Amino acid sequence: MSTSFESDEQLDTLGMFCPMPIIMTSKRFKQMEIGKVLEVLSDDEGIKQDMPAWCETTGQEFVGLEEEDDGTRQVFKTFVKKIKA
Amino acid sequence: MTTVMTPELAPEAVLNGLQETKTDSVTIVVLSGDMDKAMAAFIIATGAASMGMKVTMFFTFWGLNMLRRKGEKSSAKDWLRRLFGLLNRGGAETLPLSKFHFMGVGTSMMKKVMKQNKMPGIPELMEIAEDLGVRYIACTTTMGLLGVTKDTLIDSVDQYAGVATYLAEAKNGSVNLFI
Numbered sequence: 714m715s716t717s718f719e720s721d722e723q724l725d726t727l728g729m730f731c732p733m734p735i736i737m738t739s740k741r742f743k744q745m746e747i748g749k750v751l752e753v754l755s756d757d758e759g760i761k762q763d764m765p766a767w768c769e770t771t772g773q774e775f776v777g778l779e780e781e782d783d784g785t786r787q788v789f790k791t792f793v794k795k796i797k798a
Numbered sequence: 799m800t801t802v803m804t805p806e807l808a809p810e811a812v813l814n815g816l817q818e819t820k821t822d823s824v825t826i827v828v829l830s831g832d833m834d835k836a837m838a839a840f841i842i843a844t845g846a847a848s849m850g851m852k853v854t855m856f857f858t859f860w861g862l863n864m865l866r867r868k869g870e871k872s873s874a875k876d877w878l879r880r881l882f883g884l885l886n887r888g889g890a891e892t893l894p895l896s897k898f899h900f901m902g903v904g905t906s907m908m909k910k911v912m913k914q915n916k917m918p919g920i921p922e923l924m925e926i927a928e929d930l931g932v933r934y935i936a937c938t939t940t941m942g943l944l945g946v947t948k949d950t951l952i953d954s955v956d957q958y959a960g961v962a963t964y965l966a967e968a969k970n971g972s973v974n975l976f977i
Contacts, residue, residue, distance in 0.1 A: 728916050732845040736926060739848035770822075770849040 718777045718792040720752035727756050727788065734760050735767050742773065742795055750776055750794045756786045764791040772797055823852040824973040825964065831860025832896035833905060833920060839977045840923035846973070847930035854971075855927075856964045858937035861977075862946055864890040864920060865936055870950040879945025886944060890920045928954045935959050935967075 724741055726734040734755045741751060753764065761778060768775040776792035824846040828839050839855065847853045857865050866888025874880050898904035912919060918926065928934075935957045941947065948958065957963065968974045 730915065730917050732841050732848065733916075733918065736844055736848045736930070739850075739930075767849055770851075 718752070718779065718790075719750065720792055721749040722751050724751055724753045726760075727754055729755070730757055731759055731763065735763055738764070738767065738793065739771070742771075742793075745795050747795050747798065750792055753791045753793065755789050755791070758787070758789065760789050760791055764793060768793060821850070821852050822846075822973070823854070823967070823971040825968040825971045825975070826853070826855045827964065827974075827976045828855055828857045828861035828864070829859045830896070830977055831863040831893055833893035833908075834896050835977050836861070836864055836890075836893055836920050837923065839975070840920065840927055842975065843932050844923060844926050844930055847927065847932050851973075853927075853930075853932040854935060854964075854967050855932060856935045856937065856967075858940045859944075860886075862936060862940050862944065863888045864893060864924070865934065865951045865955055866946060867950055867952055868892060874945035874947065876945075883945040883950075888946070888950070890924055893920055924954070933957070935963060 722741070722745065724737060726737055729737075734753060734757060738751065738753055745751060753760070764778075765775045767773075774794040774796045776794050778792070779790040781788045781790065824843070826839050826843055828836065830836065843853045843855055863886065868889025868891060870888060871880070871883060874883060893905075894902070895905045895908055898908070909919060933956045934954055936951060936955045936959075938958050938960055941958070
């Protein structure tokens with residue numbers, strides 16, 4: 714499938730449940746440079762709502778979401794841009 | 799960075815400044831010593847901390863059990879409270895489920911399923927919480943009542959306090975939970 718969003722870094726949270734994806738995202742964000750985009754892979758559908766909510770609360774930018782079926786499960790890719798420290 | 803607000807600033811500027819500097823805070827009273835309820839408490843606490851909120855957890859009654867070190871006996875002087883400490887097991891890894899505990903069989907089955915699904919248990923969640931700066935307050939009244947002494951609690955307890963400390967913290971909070 715074609716990728717419509719570009720990312721600088723990737724974070725794999727496949728197989729993990731809430732709250733791990735957002736905790737790992739927030740940890741990674743602490744090390745990331747401002748302006749970079751992180752792609753978070755998750756198979757927990759809650760991420761579709763949780764990631765925009767995390768961005769709104771922390772003041773980071775939610776870039777977009779892609780859904781993909783890898784044959785065994787649905788994979789949700791969320792793209793988040795670090796816009797502040 | 800400190801923002802100094804001066805009276806000659808326009809009201810919108812003051813409001814924006816406040817919104818920028820104000821950190822949302824979450825306070826959670828953990829009364830239950832059940833594994834499932836403790837999981838909910840720590841999932842909310844770690845989630846909030848990772849969203850940049852200041853999180854304080856106040857442990858009282860059975861909730862205090864997860865701050866106790868496993869196998870640690872009560873060092874209370876009188877036999878009644880020492881007996882109580884013996885019957886009331888402590889340790890984050892020993893918490894029972896509120897339902898389907900079945901003398902421990904149900905709880906260990908649940909733990910197995912959680913492990914298979916890479917779900918963190920209470921000890922792991924507590925480690926994450928401490929790492930993210932979640933503050934723990936142990937209720938001194940419960941400690942006295944149940945014969946739990948400071949030396950039998952884990953090192954990550956930030957404060958030993960009572961209701962006034964909790965309320966002083968909670969009145970500034972935007973999210974207050976009782977679990």
